[in-house]
Amino acid sequence: MATTHPTSLAGFQSLQEAAEAICNLRYDSLEELLRHIQNKLYWDSESDYQRGREKLSNALEDASELVAPVILAIAAAWQISKPFMLPPPPPPTS
Numbered sequence: 001m002a003t004t005h006p007t008s009l010a011g012f013q014s015l016q017e018a019a020e021a022i023c024n025l026r027y028d029s030l031e032e033l034l035r036h037i038q039n040k041l042y043w044d045s046e047s048d049y050q051r052g053r054e055k056l057s058n059a060l061e062d063a064s065e066l067v068a069p070v071i072l073a074i075a076a077a078w079q080i081s082k083p084f085m086l087p088p089p090p091p092p093t094s
Helices: 015-023 029-049 054-084
Strands: none
Touching: 015 029, 029 054
16 A cells, blocks of 8 residues: 655745755754654664565665764754854743
């Protein structure tokens, strides 16, 4: 049975717009997002392996592993830019 995966992200007119919004995150937040993506790819790989989809599982596992150097590079960018960042605004009060 085929599953449905979305081809767009809610709240964005295009994937390019979504990518720009994601890349505009502060680098520590971008690092966190990339770690979540890495974990999701890994668990999807495990799930597909359990379903007998070995090729798909291997491809997703490879993708998960390839995200690691990107995470390290963004973490390095955060350490460089961190001293120049303004503190986040306080949460709104009710």
